[in-house]
Amino acid sequence: MDTLQNTALTRALTELPGPLPARGVIHIVIPHTDRFTVVGNHLAQHAGLSTVAVGLAVRIQSLPQGTEIGIKALAARFPEGEKLIAAALRELEAHGYLRRAVTNLPNGRIVTRTVFCNQPTALLRPRVGAARPQRPPAPPQAPALPDVQQEQAPEAPAPQDHAPFVALVPPPTAPRQPSPPLPQPRELTAELDRAATALLSDLRRHAHQLVLSENDIRQLAPAVAAWLERDTHPDTVRHTLTNDLPQPLRHPAKLLKHRLTVLLPPPLPGADDLAAPARPRVVVTPFQTCDGCERAFRAPTPGHCRDCRNAHSPAQAAAA
Template identity: 50%
Template sequence: MALQHLSAPSRATSPVPGGTAHSGVIHVNTRHTSRYTVVGNHLAQHRELSLLAIGLAVHIQSLPAGARISIKALAERFPEGETRIAAALRELEAHGYLERTRERLPSGRVVTRTVSHNQPGTCAEAAAPPARKAPARPAPQADVRPTPAPPADAPGLQVPDSGADLLADLRRHDPRLLLAERDIHRLAPAVAAWLERGAEPEAVTRTLAANLPSPLHHPAALLAHRLAVLLPPPLPVSPRTPCPDPFQTCEDCDRAFRGTGPGRCRDCRTDTLEAA
């Protein structure tokens, strides 16, 4: 009879914690002490974002401030390509995880300012580091007399324009498009760009308020996306009608005629040629 080796284990030991067998996931968690990023379940388990958009948001949140996250830079880093990455960025922008605005530098160059939100609904100013305070100095005696309010048309004041009025009026078409005042001032230049390109205000309103998703969590982000992606092209320049020559006075008969400069009218020029 063969000897039994009682010291040998009856089956391989698994590093996974024991317990009742089941087909679901089993987590083996190790506490991170460095090089980690906190991601909310509202993003990791988002039911409306694609898997690519969720992964891209996690990657962006893990990057240091100032890192390049343009479509071209991300396409060089990942194999999905510019088209799929651009679509994923639009998803994140529509759901409030990303905010992209176009800004013109003093040099005239136009750049894209990108803000990543790990919690949708937070403003960009809240994520900025606190400003360094200057040393305290004795304040001069202030004039406590009330300052009169300047007139509405004083230079330097921001008077609500038609773009801001259009955005504020969107809630009349759908109550979900109720925007905060800061969002209205941020999006008003984009609406003005549509109006400058010949779009009628009614057409802009229809485009912004049509086929809204349900539920609509971040109306300002959705409107920013539509204003940027659906911007109509500039109107074609119509050919100008050539201006007629100015009137001149004939040197022989004093009659008026059109010409590029002083001289004789057609009849006097004809008579001169016939006489010759």
């Protein structure tokens, strides 16, 4: 394999046009046909951004629309820790690549959108066809987002030139939100504890990154027992814990704790919960045959119909 790679590299070097430089990097550029993201040199060679921030920006830019890019979500996906990711996000915010836009919807609700712009300086250029009054030039400031509110609700009052923003990353001195507790079973029986411990100890056979210490297994076993107690198949639990792991995985116990907590399924409904609701019983008054005229009428008990009762009432009153 190494020989084939060296031969292909030598052939590619001979096909490069012009003389090769005596020192420094030599680029062999093979055009991408699929699964690629265009990154500008203004980001790749940004003098004010750290290498971590540039790399994180490239990864965010390659994610599909709607992907969560909070600190914890990125830490679970990529090998960098939360502190390093938080610092890199602050750098990207400071240079305009990352913003959170607060937008008023036509129904009166206020939503916050996380926005990544691949060319923040382009937002400073005047938009084609935008009718804006002439204003004196001002020094460049942080780029503003397009008027999202005006595009969604034309009847609303015209927004200001700059959409309001809130900080995406809390400052280092901000109090940290407490982590949600691990799920606990209603009753940790010896059978559940044995099955949960065996499942956690066996994970490294299915994903070599998930090597857990005995202490980690003791802490995570009750959470796995809670899944099993809710009639979750062990294969389902194993797939949830081993699927789509970040590469490389630096803190396997933390990742498993997060997945066991936030992905806990609800208990299975019982047979009574799945049964159709009982329809209300309708009481039907039966038909009776009148003892006087033998006409049918509805009544709870046998007797006379209304006409016979009315006809007999004056006679009964006179006899009395």
